[in-house]
Amino acid sequence: xxxxxxxxxxxxxxxxxxxxxxxxxxxxxxxxxxxxxxxxxxxxx
Numbered sequence: 429x430x431x432x433x434x435x436x437x438x439x440x441x442x443x444x445x446x447x448x449x450x451x452x453x454x455x456x457x458x459x460x461x462x463x464x465x466x467x468x469x470x471x472x473x
Contacts, residue, residue, distance in 0.1 A: 432440075
């Protein structure tokens with residue numbers, strides 16, 4: 429098994445943190461979209 433360098437690990441951690449931050453920001457947008465779709469499907473407008 430080859431070892432990942434400290435730099436690679438810290439870059440990966442940074443990518444994960446950025447992804448999580450974006451996901452949290454998008455979460456409410458996604459939830460609203462899902463709500464709209466469900467309301468349209470059941471015609472609760």
